[in-house]
Amino acid sequence: MRFSGFKIIREGLSGHKGWDATWRDATPKSHYDHIIIGGGGHGLATAYYLARRYGKANIAVVEKGWLGGGNVGRNTTIIRSNYLLDGNEPFYELSLKLWEGLEQDLNYNAMISQRGILNLFHTDAQRDAYIRRGNAMLLNGADADLLTTDQIKNRYPFLNTKDARFPIKGGLAQHRGGTVRHDAVAWGYARAASLLGVDIIQNCEVTGLDIKNNKCVGVITTRGPIKGGKIACCVAGSSSRVMAMAGMRLPIESHVLQAFVSEGLKPLIPGVITFGAGHFYCSQSDKGGLVFGGDIDGYNSYAQRGNLPIVEDVCEGGMAILPNLGRLRLLRMWGGIMDMSMDGSPIIDKTPIENLYFNGGWCYGGFKATPASGLCYAHLLATDTPHETATAYRFDRFEKGLMIDEKGQGNQPNLH
Amino acid sequence: MIINHPLLGPRDAAEFTYLGDAGLIDRPDGMAENALPAFIDYGYLRDNVAGNHRELWFHEQGDRSWLVVTRHTVTHEITNVELASDVARKRGRSK
Ligand SMILES: Cc1cc2nc3c(=O)[nH]c(=O)nc-3n(C[C@H](O)[C@H](O)[C@H](O)COP(=O)(O)OP(=O)(O)OC[C@H]3O[C@@H](n4cnc5c(N)ncnc54)[C@H](O)[C@@H]3O)c2cc1C
Numbered sequence: 001m002r003f004s005g006f007k008i009i010r011e012g013l014s015g016h017k018g019w020d021a022t023w024r025d026a027t028p029k030s031h032y033d034h035i036i037i038g039g040g041g042h043g044l045a046t047a048y049y050l051a052r053r054y055g056k057a058n059i060a061v062v063e064k065g066w067l068g069g070g071n072v073g074r075n076t077t078i079i080r081s082n083y084l085l086d087g088n089e090p091f092y093e094l095s096l097k098l099w100e101g102l103e104q105d106l107n108y109n110a111m112i113s114q115r116g117i118l119n120l121f122h123t124d125a126q127r128d129a130y131i132r133r134g135n136a137m138l139l140n141g142a143d144a145d146l147l148t149t150d151q152i153k154n155r156y157p158f159l160n161t162k163d164a165r166f167p168i169k170g171g172l173a174q175h176r177g178g179t180v181r182h183d184a185v186a187w188g189y190a191r192a193a194s195l196l197g198v199d200i201i202q203n204c205e206v207t208g209l210d211i212k213n214n215k216c217v218g219v220i221t222t223r224g225p226i227k228g229g230k231i232a233c234c235v236a237g238s239s240s241r242v243m244a245m246a247g248m249r250l251p252i253e254s255h256v257l258q259a260f261v262s263e264g265l266k267p268l269i270p271g272v273i274t275f276g277a278g279h280f281y282c283s284q285s286d287k288g289g290l291v292f293g294g295d296i297d298g299y300n301s302y303a304q305r306g307n308l309p310i311v312e313d314v315c316e317g318g319m320a321i322l323p324n325l326g327r328l329r330l331l332r333m334w335g336g337i338m339d340m341s342m343d344g345s346p347i348i349d350k351t352p353i354e355n356l357y358f359n360g361g362w363c364y365g366g367f368k369a370t371p372a373s374g375l376c377y378a379h380l381l382a383t384d385t386p387h388e389t390a391t392a393y394r395f396d397r398f399e400k401g402l403m404i405d406e407k408g409q410g411n412q413p414n415l416h
Numbered sequence: 417m418i419i420n421h422p423l424l425g426p427r428d429a430a431e432f433t434y435l436g437d438a439g440l441i442d443r444p445d446g447m448a449e450n451a452l453p454a455f456i457d458y459g460y461l462r463d464n465v466a467g468n469h470r471e472l473w474f475h476e477q478g479d480r481s482w483l484v485v486t487r488h489t490v491t492h493e494i495t496n497v498e499l500a501s502d503v504a505r506k507r508g509r510s511k
Contacts, residue, residue, distance in 0.1 A: 240462070240463070240465075241464075241466055249457075249464075250461065250464065251460040252464060253462055299429075299434040299473075299487075300436075300437075300464065300469055300471065301489055301492070302466040302490045303490055303491070307429075309430040342459075342460045398459070398460040399460075411459050411460055412435075412436070413436070414434060414436075
């Protein structure tokens with residue numbers, strides 16, 4: 001089934017009875033050439049690009065819960081490619097370009113909205129760092145625009161530009177950045193992959209890896225064992241748990257990140273704004289709620305909910321730049337488990353175990369990476385060589401001293 | 417979360433900063449034969465369990481002591497709190 005304007009009008013007139021299920025809810029077969037563990041954004045995108053771009057067949061995605069129940073359905077939906085380091089920026093720029101063509105590619109409305117992102121700065125040193133970052137972005141073919149306080153006031157008159165503890169001195173804008181309807185990304189990839197013959201198997205938790213003579217030959221699941229050619233782990237916050245089934249310890253800690261949505265408002269914030277002197281970022285959903293977040297809670301956690309000190313911290317950050325937030329009530333808040341890596345950057349690599357592959361360590365920036373992560377992981381699975389934009393995302397970068405540490409924090413996952 | 421400090425009694429977790437796995441107490445011997453792999457392991461690899469986790473907390477807004485807290489990473493239930501110096505001493509270190 002393809003979506004089109006004509007079909008919507010026809011269905012509208014005939015009571016919407018002609019729509020099919022968005023994807024096939026498959027039951028597991030005994031063998032697949034490719035088994036992708038984890039039906040989040042990255043796992044589904046990997047399956048799609050494997051089938052579509054690399055022409056592979058006989059692919060399964062096994063998901064322990066329901067599609068979209070992990071971080072892909074819990075994030076604050078921001079996409080951007082404003083990274084500094086060479087290991088990262090070409091990858092994230094590839095991702096942004098894929099987002100720009102995604103809806104046509106998938107024939108699915110993911111509500112991609114390039115409403116722009118603005119990173120505020122508050123000191124001279126921070127301005128210099130942002131100029132450097134902006135130049136690195138331009139060199140990698142991304143867009144970057146340094147805005148003055150007046151330009152910012154023009155666009156966002158309600159920002160606290162003057163009498164704040166951290167006065168706003170300007171900002172680095174990426175006008176191509178923006179937001180995406182996160183669930184629609186999971187649904188869109190699932191539908192497109194399913195149409196290409198990928199089996200999407202929900203409520204099927206991987207509980208063991210079948211490893212013989214250092215070679216992975218299948219997975220044990222709550223719905224029985226499944227044999228596989230290549231097994232690709234893609235489980236975000238559960239990375240350490242699944243790879244422990246192969247006896248591997250990872251350069252990753254799991255931490256909880258919270259998100260918040262206010263009651264609905266009339267249009268107030270046209271783009272995405274981030275505070276530079278604390279951790280706070282905010283956008284407005286199409287339904288009108290302000291969607292915002294900040295730091296992770298800071299200690300290892302597998303609880304998909306956060307604690308109160310961070311709620312206070314995030315709201316303080318918000319009040320510092322948007323004093324008009326003070327009257328708002330919070331409508332909802334929730335948490336998701338982040339795979340925080342030792343240098344703040346991800347891993348897309350083979351493992352020491354033959355036919356077992358790994359994708360993880362996305363920290364709290366993996367939603368924007370979804371298309372490129374899927375494409376690069378599919379490339380690795382199909383060709384056994386890293387994609388040209390993902391050559392730095394290797395396991396051995398830690399022992400080789402080739403960390404990709406955007407923030408310069410060192411091996412302290414809760415600070416990235 | 418409340419951490420029951422062995423010297424000061426129950427304290428709000430917000431008074432503390434978090435370092436990570438309590439295995440960090442056991443810094444490898446830099447002169448040993450296997451120092452390189454031991455330090456890669458020490459610096460970068462973690463068990464990251466979903467369950468009881470022994471971890472280092474620093475009482476930054478308090479008496480500035482290091483604690484080893486045993487906390488469940490799914491429920492946040494804290495079942496044991498020790499002074500890190502006691503833990504190290506029990507292993508024959510820092511007399
Ligand atoms: C509050 C919050 C805000 C965020 N904001 C942003 C943002 O603004 N921009 C951005 O770029 N990123 C953001 N992120 C990060 C982003 O959401 C994640 O990095 C990204 O979604 C991770 O990839 P995924 O979609 O594949 O993960 P997930 O959707 O978590 O997929 C992993 C899947 O694996 C499944 N799984 C786990 N264990 C097993 C098993 N044993 N067997 C089978 N399946 C298993 C899980 O059920 C899950 O569905 C945010 C995250 C959170 C929590």
